[in-house]
Amino acid sequence: MTLFQLFILALIQGITEFLPVSSSAHLILAPYLTGSDDQGALIDVMAHVGTLLAVLLYFRRDVMAVLSGAPALLAGRMTPGGRLFLMVAVATPPAILVGGVLYLTGWVDLLRSPAVIAWATLIFALPLWLADRYGAQVKTSETLTWRDAILIGLAQAIAFIPGVSRSGITMTAGRALALTRSEAARFSMLMSIPLIAVLGLSAIAELATGEMAGVALLDGALVAALSFGSAFLAIAALMAVVERVGFLPFVIYRVLLAGVILIWLI
Template sequence: MALFQLFILALVQGITEFLPISSSAHLILVPYVTGETDQGPLIDVMAHVGTLLAVLIYFRRDILAVLAGVPGLARGRVAPGGRLLLLIAAATPPAVIAGGLLYATGWVDALRSPVLIAWATLIFAIPLWLADRYGAHSQTVAVLKWRDAILIGLAQAIAFIPGVSRSGITMTAGRALGLTRTETARFSMLMSIPLIAALGLAAIVELARGGMAAISLSDGAIVAGLSFVSAYLAIAALMAILERVGFGPFVIYRIALAAAILLLLA
């Protein structure tokens, strides 16, 4: 695969995975823009591996706190890190179930429509703006209720529709439930860890059954490395933007992208 195509795929995946603008929608749209053929599942998996590593390293303090809280949970004591682990665990099952059903039934392929992407991108920009603009936002993840974590998890399950954006819908739910901008982004990205890991593992198992092309492994390594760098920088940029501006720039981008897609299709 051409280095330029690998660079574009890694850049798109890394930047869009954690921004509220839908990485899956952008990855689907890349071949339409570049005119290249589909990159194949191994490249997609390795791109997700890179972004997973980026969030693990960026939020390493949270990860270490979670690991430190595990022994306490085994003894019936809930430390802050242990509680964070339980919140993430409560929020994860809806998306895992939804994703499993979509892949098992083959419906996931039916959702890869530019028209659907355009309308989902546009429609789900509205609640993001409303929740950010009018909700009460003073809570931290430390005081997040179990019910709220489950609600955010249910919102995450909708994100398998390309254009909805996993980050976007979970941050919308977090803002609507009272989390500050940076806290809803933090929880959203920590929630992504088990989901990305589960989807990546499932894809690797499927690839192993079908046989991996050795010629693609070097391409996969390049994509993973580039995705890691771009995702790490994107996370840092997102947290800075949310501190100073809010979600407004992402809402505007989503509306512009949806309009551009619809105009091109027309």
């Protein structure tokens, strides 16, 4: 792959992974922009490594609280970090289960079409706007209930449809359940950590048994670095935007993107 193609893929992965606009949809559409074939497993893995490092660094205080709270749970003590660990833990299994079924059966490939992306991008923009416009803002991650965490986790399982957006659907669910805008975004991104880690490990396992011919490790390192930088900046921008103006800019972008794809398909 050329440097330009690697640069575009890394930026797309980094910027869209945590914005409510669907990174998978943009990555599927990327070859039409770059004129390249499928980027290969190693590039995908390294892009995810970069975004994972970005969210770990940005939310390092939360991550450290969770890491220190987990051992306290074993000792019978409930700390704020331990409670957050449990909330993320109960929200994660639905997506891993659904994702595992889709990948093992090969059904996930049936969803990778511009038409599916366009309609999913458009349809799921509406509940994001409604939840943000009319949802109360009274809860934080610390006051999230078990029921809330499970419902947000179930919503995350829908995100394997390209165009839905993992961050978008979880933020929608969070706002519908009365999380504040910034807390909905924060919890959504903390939920991404175990999911990205599992997807990355499964991709590495698949890569270890496959072929890496034609893919340079230097290319992978470059993609990881670019994805890390763009993802870190995207997270910071997202937190600032939702705090000041809400999710409307992303809703508008989704509608415009869906319109462009549908017009292109005609």
